[in-house]
Amino acid sequence: MGLTLRSKTVVITAGTFLAGQIHIGMNQQSGGRAGDPASNDLAKSLRDKPFRIARLKTGTPPRIDSRSVDLASLPEQPGDTPTPYLSMMSVGNEHPTQIACYLSRTTEKTRDIILENLHLSPMYAGVIEGVGPRYCPSIEDKMVRFADKPTHQVFLEPEGLTSHELYPNGVSTSLPYEVQLDIVRSMEGCADAVITRPGYAIEYDFFDPRDLNSTLESKLISNLYFAGQINGTTGYEEAGAQGLLAGANAALRAQDKESWTVGRDEGYLGVMVDDLITLGTQEPYRMFTSRAEYRLALREDNADTRFTEKARSLGLVGDGLWRKFNERQESIEKELTRLKSLWVRPADPCIEKLNQVLTAPLSKEATAHDLLKRPEIHYQDLVEFADVDCNDDPSISSQVEILVKYSGYIDRQTDEIKKLKKNEQVRLPADIDYSTIVGLSNEVKQKLLDHRPETIAQASRISGVTPAAVSLLLVHLKKLELTHLAS
């Protein structure tokens, strides 16, 4: 359009649009997603910069008209009750009605159709060069890799309250439209199904995330931030979380404020960013809880405790939420103190009922806090048997119960985190010359050059970097420090 827009900081969240190539059967066309053009000019201008660029692929299933499916014949999959809310400020009545999903399944016929038509799949015909994930993203993959599994489940998810479209979660495919129709119609309850939009596979550019800092700012061009699929990730939460981090940091930089980073011990966002910038990725990166070493500390129920204070200091939390957060923290603290001072004695009148729940009868006096540590005792038991006053707010009592029950594990992880913190704080200078470090093997030198870790802790997480190599790095850093002091 010939317009020039100027900005102090820029965040690129290009999704699958950068040089996007859509595949349906053997047909391919340029596109960012169904119905939208690809961003080819941006891709081209970025390719002229010294970024490490590669291709990934992802896919989407065909959409189905819900009126053409025999939903009544399929098992209903209702949402959770009570409905969980993302924000603690939520109140039930401001949320829309929840509608159910349905569970369909593929059949032996589905498998036959797919295996017969495999030569028409661009993935299997070798047309797609981009790398897909190790798990089975497409129905073709499922049939090939797990050929002896007779049936696969397909969740039919409504696209919205006002839409007739269903998203058949589990049958992402890039086979030709006619084959897609046969596949869908071979599924349970879908004999007469109508496809509203075909599924497709898409290949797109992504930028090696090892070229990013832990703020998601590019190491090669300052004030430029990347978030989402451009960094090699896949998934809504992955993209959303990066958008928050990159956006907040771009805003902080524009105001000349100090940047914000998230540690592996603070949130899944921290785990993801650290994995990406330290190890890079060979496939579309998705967050799994098993990637986190501090899974027990990274719980949904304590997300507010982990982030609200920081978010407040960044200006991302308003007065109302801040007040509510503080009230809640205070109540939890109070309740914990109360349980510690509440004694239950073997002579108490309630003891008989309590002993029925305990695996071994109470032999000496114990606090309610101690009792709650036992696996067989729940907060509700204390209220019922041990004459403990009920705390009215169920979210407080459940938080207290988790904190007490998991305390051994939480303490252990806290110790582990503290130990690692020391290595997190030892920074490796950006201009460090690994080739001059005595004793490092060429393999380790090459890995450190490729990954350019920011800290000793990051270096130690790179595969092949041995504890001895970490020791050599520490000695080298000390040497640099001494040389610096001497000069």
Next chain:
Amino acid sequence: MIRSDTIVASATAPGRGAISIIRLSGPKSTEIAKILNGKSLKPRIATFGSITSNDEIIDTGIWIYFVAPHSFTGEDTVEFQGHGGPVVIQTILKLMTALGARLAAPGEFSQRAFLNGKIDLTQAEAISDLINASSISAVKAANNSLQGQFANHVNAIVTELISLRTQIEAHIDFPDEDIEPSSIEAFSSTINHIKNDLNTLIASANDGVKLNRSAEIVLIGEPNAGKSSLLNALAKEPLAIVTDIPGTTRDLIRHDLLIDGLEIRITDTAGIRSTDDVIENEGINRAINALQTADLVLCLFDERHHKISEDTVRNLVGNTQTPIGLLRTKIDIQIEPIKNNTNYPLLEISAKTGHGLTDFRNWLLEKLSLTTHSQTPFLARQRHLEHLKQAKDYIEEATHHHLGIETIDLIAEDLRLTQNALSEITGTFTSDDLLTSIFSTFCIGK
């Protein structure tokens, strides 16, 4: 300071010296010494005392306590000067690790000293060399410990653990996928099974480990380069058949020497040359295998060589991590100096006249005490045992839970820590490796 735990190791070279020094460094040093000695130590004062366990005196000797920062490492340090002997030293190390010390990593005392500013910059390179050399020999000692049945048992346990974790983690991460439900009882019985296996392994792990390891040297060179003569001169008795016909040495000839208390095993190899002789070829193969596990490989060059390049050396030894030394032999025949165009050290000797042999022995001692110091198979096995015990403790915690939906994440955590402990023995197993296992076992993906 980067690390703040307490480390322990023998500070004197392994061997048969009259005195051995065991050094503790870190915050728990004095506490451990007090428990073993029975009374507290006064700073900087040498006290006669003992090391006692279960009312039995293990050794008597001198205790010295150096208060931080006035010690070699800059941390609180305690030294015990005892009566040596490999068995006593290992017993003392075991007692100290049981009280909370950790066996020091290669070069760790020096590393701490350097990081705490106790050693100046000029020595930094030496520290790097020490860490590097000792870590290579530690890896070798560990590999030797990890041979045979022991390794098979450890690997079998790890395989079973990975399969269990794959099932449990898949349950946690992919609750919506139709994964065939493995019964909770099956998990429980596998956990017990792994725990029992670990117990059996720990109980039997001390069997059949040599307490001390000889330093191993391999002699290699072209036929008739004087390997056998050198060996005979060092051993002071004829071992190998020494003749002028190339290819005389067809088998590996080993001899154990004791030089200044250090046990050295020297292996003479068949002269490297291509040949059609089946027996001699076998000898060459054995030579190549022997040098991979050695502490030092010595390449011999006689009067036929005038200069040595990197290629000359690589032609003899191939690609190996083992440290290399060069030896000019038969200097009685020709005294024209040889040109050394490599970074490897070159020494000159004559086995016939004995010229250079003393210097050579001294050089050998210095070189070998650097690499073999405190890296015996016993210590390697001790480290393995520590990790096995940790693994057992973690998996035992997993058995304390009543298995169910509510506790599955706690059990998963115990199993993760179990695996981490075992990874110290078998090599890293990352969360990404776990995901690969999950995706190849279950059909997952929406």
